[in-house]
Amino acid sequence: MAENGSRKDRKKLNLKVKKEFQSWMLKQVLLAVAISSVVAAIILYFYARQEVVDSFFTAHVKIRRVSDLLLPVVFAGSVVSLVVGVVLSLFLPQKIAGPIYRIEQSLEKIGDGDLTTNIKLRDKDRLKDLAENVNKATFSLRVQVHEAKAVCMELEKAYLDNDDAKVSELMQRQKELIAKLIT
Known part of the structure; x- marks a missing residue:
């Protein structure tokens, strides 16, 4: 807009x-x-x-x-x-x-x-700080999801290539990324 x-x-x-x-x-x-x-x-x-x-x-x-x-x-x-x-x-x-x-x-x-949504408020709005904090949190989640997607794509490629060592390594990395997210 x-x-x-x-x-x-x-x-x-x-x-x-x-x-x-x-x-x-x-x-x-x-x-x-x-x-x-x-x-x-x-x-x-x-x-x-x-x-x-x-x-x-x-x-x-x-x-x-x-x-x-x-x-x-x-x-x-x-x-x-x-x-x-x-x-x-x-x-x-x-x-x-x-x-x-x-x-x-x-x-x-x-x-x-x-996760591409950004909250846009006017400069004089009282809740501008809240919106900026939500935007930072959304950006952080977006980065974590991109990392998880990248590992998932690598994992799929390694699986199709029958590279068991790489699959095992990527699965461990995927677990670490998911462990960062507290649910």
């Missing part, structure tokens, strides 16, 4: 990728924003509940408590905080869910035996 074409496709908001993960992440972020908003509102409200005696004696409107004046401000601040939290929670999971989705797709291919 070309870098420019895939970058253009990735900029779109795709809410269908890992719906369960995104909904979990959305709930977590919304819960954090809601709790912080409510706590801030409660603190401000109780702080503002203190009675004001002399400071508002010249006011045209009779205000018994500062809370009567600040309640609409606290409510508006909480609503704005909640709206910002909702907007952030729609976009932040994409930074995690997108790379996880691409890693899972590549791991399925690797699991099916395609």
